[in-house]
Structure formats: C-alpha cells, structure tokens
C-alpha cells in the first residue's frame with residue numbers, strides 16, 4: 001500500500017497571524033522540534049500571511065534558532081491583524097479574499113516546495129486559513145487567542161496567560177481599593193465574549209463581573225456596592241469585559257473600521273456612572289495589551305507545545321483543512337470550518353457562573369441573593385470552566401504526542 005507519509009516534500013511552513021498572545025513561540029518551537037525528528041525542515045513566514053505575498057518574507061526555522069524561546073511572549077515571526085489578507089468584517093461575518101491573493105500564496109507554497117502550512121491564529125486568521133484550504137492549499141490550523149472564543153476547542157492558548165495577568169491586576173487593585181475604600185473597575189479584553197472577565201473575576205476575588213453574555217443594570221451593580229458596605233466592606237472590585245453591552249444594548253468602541261470594531265472604554269463609563277449614582281470614589285483601570293504580553297503560563301506552554309507537535313502530526317499524515325483542538329482530556333482535530341462557524345460564548349448557566357453566584361458575586365442582573373439552604377450547586381452543564389490542569393496532564397500522558405510520531 002502507498003504510504004503518503006514517507007513521500008512528497010519534506011518541508012513545512014509556519015506562520016503566526018492576528019493579535020499576538022503568550023505561547024506563540026512555544027507552538028513554533030514545538031512544531032520545529034517535532035518536525036525535525038520526523039525529517040522535515042521548517043520555514044517561518046514573517047508578519048503572518050503577509051509573508052506569503054511578494055516580496056515573500058520567510059526565515060529558516062531550526063531546532064537551534066528556536067531553542068530558548070519557549071518562555072518568550074510575542075512571536076519571533078511577527079504578526080499582524082491588518083493587511084491585505086484581512087477576512088473578518090464583524091461577528092461571524094466573512095469576506096472572500098481576492099483570488100489574486102490566494103493565487104500568489106499558492107505560488108509561494110509551490111515554489112518553496114511546502115508539504116503543508118501551519119497557520120496559528122484566532123477566528124479571523126483561521127477564516128483566511130479555511131479560504132486557502134478551499135483554494136486547494138495544504139493547510140493545518142492551530143487555535144490561538146487570549147479571548148478563548150473559538151468553538152470546537154475548550155481552550156485556546158494565550159487565554160490562561162491573559163487570565164493570570166488580569167488576576168494579578170485584581171490582586172493589586174484589591175489592596176489599594178481596601179486601603180482607600182474605593183470602588184475599582186477593571187476593564188479586561190475578550191472581544192465579544194466574557195471568558196477573561198469571568199475567570200479573572202473568580203480567580204481574583206471580584207465582587208461584580210459584567211460580561212456580554214449576561215445583560216445587567218446599574219441599579220444592581222450599585223446595590224452590590226451598598227450591600228458590601230452594609231457588611232462592613234467599604235470597597236468593591238468590579239471586572240468588566242470590554243465587549244459587555246451597556247444596559248441600553250450599546251457597545252463602547254474606540255473606533256470602527258470597515259465593519260470591524262475596536263472595543264474599549266466601557267470601564268470608564270461604568271466607573272463614572274457608579275460615582276455619579278453613589279457618590280463613592282471610583283477609579284478605572286484598563287488593562288489593555290498587558291494581557292497579551294509577557295511569558296506564557298505553564299498551562300499555555302504545555303498546551304501550545306502540544307498544539308505545535310500535533311499540527312506537525314497532521315501535516316505528516318496529510319490531514320489538511322483540520323484545526324488542532326483540545327477536548328479534555330484529548331488533543332484532537334476538527335475541520336477548520338467547524339471551528340470558525342460560531343463564536344464560543346460563556347454559558348450563563350455554566351458551572352463557573354453558578355459557582356460565582358453561589359459565592360455572592362454579582363453579574364449585575366438582579367439583586368444579590370443567598371443560595372437557599374440545601375440546594376445542590378453542581379447541576380450546571382460542565383464547561384471546563386476551571387483550569388483543567390489534571391485533564392491536561394492526563395492528555396499529555398495518554399497522547400504522548402502520538403499524532404506527531406504516527407506514520
């Protein structure tokens with residue numbers, strides 16, 4: 001029988017596209033090391049998909065020049081979320097790429113003799129990957145984004161690092177809020193989902209969490225501040241997701257370009273309104289791109305390394321048009337088109353939201369209430385809400401990077 005893993009080009013391309021996040025270098029390193037052991041050489045395209053277009057920009061990637069980058073934030077290949085390949089124009093809306101771009105990319109892959117191209121990106125970048133695949137190119141996707149908003153994978157790498165950063169910010173705000181008896185509002189990223197706000201809010205001891213998935217009102221937020229005062233706590237920590245809509249349904253945006261919104265600013269609106277309504281000193285911190293910088297957490301290093309190695313495994317097996325995904329406890333793959341077909345949002349009935357409510361955390365959607373005695377809590381659908389360290393460890397042991405070594 002013909003073994004397609006042993007013939008054909010022995011070169012693999014990698015690119016990192018879209019907003020950066022901690023763990024990109026760990027994917028590159030994981031892919032290059034595992035590819036090398038299978039007899040492939042690797043090249044990395046510079047500045048995301050832009051590197052595919054003339055003048056083509058790429059660099060050789062070797063175990064030597066990718067050594068020592070595991071813990072580094074950013075990406076040695078550079079990235080862009082703008083440029084000629086931009087394919088997203090709004091939530092779940094896709095723009096067809098100009099065929100001349102697809103053709104130029106195809107030529108580059110042919111000329112460089114690539115067996116496959118690993119595209120590391122979020123939903124916009126994976127949209128491009130899908131279009132390249134539909135054009136006939138050998139593409140494998142790797143899910144990346146701090147927002148954790150890709151369906152088909154329980155976790156994108158970068159998310160855990162962003163949550164760690166936001167949690168650290170809350171720890172710091174906690175002490176200063178308590179010292180000055182202030183209300184502190186922390187605005188976090190996440191685009192149109194509340195994953196970062198929810199997880200950091202729980203991990204950092206937030207009192208109010210405002211997310212796009214749960215409509216909220218200022219009355220309830222203010223009531224929570226007052227309730228805490230009645231309990232003798234003269235400070236309150238509020239975490240608000242940049243994509244949370246105001247009670248009137250509006251989004252606060254910095255700018256709007258070609259249908260794409262750049263979110264940000266809701267933290268100040270929330271802080272101002274609380275100060276006006278309650279006459280309590282209120283401050284706002286917008287965490288911004290700090291969430292995207294710095295070293296990846298251990299969780300993200302392990303996840304990103306697995307993604308890199310398994311992506312090479314898919315190229316080796318000739319399984320193109322697939323995106324690597326983490327479905328605890330397994331690392332597997334799904335068609336890229338499935339992963340980008342809808343946004344993965346926080347389920348308001350999830351275990352994490354229920355647990356937060358059980359602790360008295362307010363989502364601004366009603367008066368804070370105590371849980372009735374004896375009511376069972378763990379009835380919510382499981383959403384892998386807490387960092388699945390055990391599941392990840394189990395998956396590492398079980399899989400042993402099997403996809404990368406299968407022939």
Ligand code: F6P
Nearest residue numbers: 019081145146147189190191263
């Ligand atoms: O998708 C990642 C993300 O950091 C979002 O959370 C945020 O809304 C956006 O990118 C910011 O984009 P930019 O880096 O273009 O300001």
